[in-house]
Amino acid sequence: MSAFKDARHLFRFAGLFVLAFLIFLVVRHYYVPKSFGQYGHYRGAAIGEIAQLPVKFAGHQACEDCHTDVVAKKNTGKHAHVNCEACHGALASHANDPSTVKPVLPDTSVLCARCHTASAAKPKGFPQVDPVVHSQGLPCETCHNPHSPGMDAPATAAGGAK
Amino acid sequence: MNISRRKMLILLPAAAVAWESVLAGTPEASPNYKMSDHWWGMLIDISKCIGCGNCVRACQTENDVPDGHFRTWVERYHVDDLHLENPTVISPDGGKEGFPVVKEDAEKYFFVPKMCNHCSDSPCTQVCPVGATFISPDGVVLIDQKYCLGCAYCVQACPYGCRYVHPEKHVADKCTLCYHRITKGLTTACCEACPTGARQLADLKNPNDPIHEFLKTHNVQVLKPQMATGAKAFYNDLDGSVR
Numbered sequence: 001m002s003a004f005k006d007a008r009h010l011f012r013f014a015g016l017f018v019l020a021f022l023i024f025l026v027v028r029h030y031y032v033p034k035s036f037g038q039y040g041h042y043r044g045a046a047i048g049e050i051a052q053l054p055v056k057f058a059g060h061q062a063c064e065d066c067h068t069d070v071v072a073k074k075n076t077g078k079h080a081h082v083n084c085e086a087c088h089g090a091l092a093s094h095a096n097d098p099s100t101v102k103p104v105l106p107d108t109s110v111l112c113a114r115c116h117t118a119s120a121a122k123p124k125g126f127p128q129v130d131p132v133v134h135s136q137g138l139p140c141e142t143c144h145n146p147h148s149p150g151m152d153a154p155a156t157a158a159g160g161a162k
Numbered sequence: 163m164n165i166s167r168r169k170m171l172i173l174l175p176a177a178a179v180a181w182e183s184v185l186a187g188t189p190e191a192s193p194n195y196k197m198s199d200h201w202w203g204m205l206i207d208i209s210k211c212i213g214c215g216n217c218v219r220a221c222q223t224e225n226d227v228p229d230g231h232f233r234t235w236v237e238r239y240h241v242d243d244l245h246l247e248n249p250t251v252i253s254p255d256g257g258k259e260g261f262p263v264v265k266e267d268a269e270k271y272f273f274v275p276k277m278c279n280h281c282s283d284s285p286c287t288q289v290c291p292v293g294a295t296f297i298s299p300d301g302v303v304l305i306d307q308k309y310c311l312g313c314a315y316c317v318q319a320c321p322y323g324c325r326y327v328h329p330e331k332h333v334a335d336k337c338t339l340c341y342h343r344i345t346k347g348l349t350t351a352c353c354e355a356c357p358t359g360a361r362q363l364a365d366l367k368n369p370n371d372p373i374h375e376f377l378k379t380h381n382v383q384v385l386k387p388q389m390a391t392g393a394k395a396f397y398n399d400l401d402g403s404v405r
Contacts (some may be wrong), residue, residue: 033309042296046306047197053342056224057354086216086357090223115214115357120264121238121271122212126358 057085058095066098070147077148078127087111087146108140195345200300201367202339203394204350205376206275208401210360213238213273218258220355224340231326232256233337234277234352241270241403249403274397274404275361277352278303278324278337279385282392286316286325286336295334301366301394302341307333321389339363364396 038044063084064071074080085091087106094101109131118128129135135142143151165173213236221227221234236257240250254261257273264271280303287295287303294310297303310333317325317334328335340350348354349363364373376382376398383400384393397404 036293039299040296041293043293043306043309046296046309047298047304047341049306049308050304050338050341051195051345055343055346055348057220057343057348057351059343059348059354081359082357083354085220086355090220090351114216114260115212117260117263119213119261120267120269121240121261121273123209123272126212 055092056090058090058092060084062095063091073145073147077145077150079147079149108144108146109135109137112140112144112146195347197299199367200344200365202301202344203280203364203366203373203396204277204339204353205362205364205373205382205396205398206277207360207362207398208272208274209399210358211236211273211275212358212360213257213261214357215257215260216355216357217275217352217361218256220351221337222258224343224351225338227335228329231329231335233324233335234275236261237274237276239270239272239274239401239403241401246403251405270401272401274400275352276322276324276385277395278320278339279322279391279393279395280337280339282394284391285319285321285389289315289319291315298341302339302344303336304338304341305334305336307331307335310334321386321391322393364394366394 033043033045035044035046036042039047060083067084070084074082088103089106091101091103094103113131116128116131118130122128131137140146140149215236217234218232218236221232222229225233227233234256235253237251237253238257238261240252252261261273280297280301282297282301284297284303287297290296291313292309292311294307295303295305295316307328312327312332312334314327314334317327320336325334325336327333340348340352343350344363350361353361353363362373365371366373373396377396380398382396382398384396385400385404386393
């Protein structure tokens with residue numbers, strides 16, 4: 001068995017290898033996050049962390065719980081399907097603390113024009129006007145109630161809704 | 163930068179505490195939400211999009227998206243008869259402030275809102291070397307920003323250009339499908355702000371979701387089907403020129 005007469009060297013190497021492997025296991029135990037691999041090759045707890053981020057748009061349900069009069073008005077007109085925060089902006093801060101956080105009233109001459117400025121690029125069925133021709137610079141709410149924009153009398157202004 | 167021994171001794175425990183919070187993680191936010199009950203997607207109706215940019219602004223507000231980067235954006239396509247395969251596409255500041263007015267009525271224009279397609283076989287999650295991005299059990303492609311190295315492999319891998327490296331955090335960032343909202347029973351910020359209903363959050367595992375009826379009765383496509391990404395952003399009325 002002369003081929004194995006120096007086998008002691010191999011045992012030393014094997015011992016070192018086993019030791020290194022044990023150290024690797026210990027280090028791994030402390031450094032791999034607890035939830036890694038819970039659902040797949042990623043840190044499962046990350047899902048919960050993302051889900052905990054704060055909400056800024058309260059959602060229309062939160063608005064409708066208090067502002068029932070506005071909802072009733074809105075449901076009578078063409079803006080029935082438009083959510084409150086589409087025009088009023090993100091207002092979860094107001095929904096969480098209605099007494100101190102007061103929302104700013106939007107400027108209708110800017111707000112309405114964002115959607116209703118006439119452009120050939122928009123879908124043909126969408127109501128569009130040229131704001132300059134249509135209202136000569138007057139704010140839209142002079143004639144229209146933004147919550148229910150239709151008017152009792154038909155629009156006679158030049159460049160009216162197509 | 164020179165760090166003295168004293169500073170190092172102060173910094174090390176702080177770093178250890180920070181890493182400990184990464185290891186432990188935080189518990190799930192909504193106890194009533196069961197991931198196995200949902201499979202999220204998005205329905206985008208091009209025939210309803212008016213290019214107002216409400217979705218882009220809402221997304222930036224809700225998710226603190228840095229200026230010049232977009233988790234969702236709107237493109238305007240202009241296709242003329244002679245260049246069907248080479249449309250002119252513009253998206254000034256992501257369409258955030260709307261689009262220039264078009265006067266002549268003769269040519270074909272339409273708006274295409276873009277966002278993460280939340281692919282069920284996503285190329286971006288497959289290339290991550292550290293397991294920092296993944297498809298959640300409810301079908302949303304998310305990023306673990308505490309784990310991300312910022313190597314930007316995923317930014318290159320996304321065929322839809324939906325990822326970017328956050329200029330301050332230096333980690334990858336993208337649409338989360340407002341995961342913090344949909345797990346609380348709310349819709350996404352972009353859907354909440356869309357005035358025409360051109361965007362609708364869809365839960366494909368919910369048999370009562372109107373998405374099922376819509377998919378059956380409309381000509382719906384996904385972007386780049388040839389990439390076999392299993393995209394879950396469904397486009398109604400999508401023109402063939404859209405890339």
